[in-house]
Amino acid sequence: MVANSVTSQSNFIVLQSANVTQMRIGMGIVDPNNAAVGVITDVSGDFAVVMSLLNKDSHISGKLLKTGETGTLSWDGKYPNLVTLTGIPKSTKVAKGDSIITSGFSTIFPKGLMLGRVEEVYLEKSTSNYKINVRTSSNFYTLEFAYAINNIQQPEIEKLLEKADKKSN
Structure with missing residues (x-):
C-alpha cells in the first residue's frame, strides 16, 4: 500500500503489487483479517486504485x-x-x-x-x-496491507446481468 486517505469525502487507497496485472476493476479488497476495505476502480502499471469504504460513493x-x-x-x-x-x-x-x-x-x-x-x-x-x-472492522488509520479477492466467476456473472438488463429495457 503506497497511499491511503481517511479525511476527505472521497477516500482512495493505492496498492502496489507485482501481481497488479492480475487485478481488475471491480475486484473487492480486504485487510489481513478478511475485513472488507473497498473496491478496485482503476489499474495501471504497477498500481491499483481502490475506492475505500470511506468514500461517499461507496x-x-x-x-x-x-x-x-x-x-x-x-x-x-x-x-x-x-x-x-x-x-x-x-x-x-x-x-x-x-x-x-x-x-x-x-x-x-x-x-x-x-x-x-x-x-x-x-x-x-x-x-x-x-x-x-x-x-x-478494518482500522483505516493503521491499514498497511490489503489483498484482492479474485472471483473467477465475476466476469461471466456480470456479462449475464448486463444481458438481462438489456432485455428488460
Whole structure:
C-alpha cells in the first residue's frame, strides 16, 4: 500500500503489487483479517486504485449476521471509523455489538466477510427502517496491507446481468 486517505469525502487507497496485472476493476479488497476495505476502480502499471469504504460513493450490501436482514452500507463522510447501514426494518432485533457481514449479493465480495459491529441504532426519519452506525472492522488509520479477492466467476456473472438488463429495457 503506497497511499491511503481517511479525511476527505472521497477516500482512495493505492496498492502496489507485482501481481497488479492480475487485478481488475471491480475486484473487492480486504485487510489481513478478511475485513472488507473497498473496491478496485482503476489499474495501471504497477498500481491499483481502490475506492475505500470511506468514500461517499461507496455502497456495499451488508447483512446482520444474527438475523439475516440485508441493507446498504455507506459512509456519511463524518467519522473514519463509522459507516452506516440502512434499509433494515424496525421490526428487526438489533443490538450494540451485533456483527455486520457482507451479504454475498454481489460479484465483488463473498458472503460472510466482516464489515463491522453495530455501534448505535436509530429510527430513520420518514421510514420504518433503522439507521445503524457500524464501527468498521478494518482500522483505516493503521491499514498497511490489503489483498484482492479474485472471483473467477465475476466476469461471466456480470456479462449475464448486463444481458438481462438489456432485455428488460
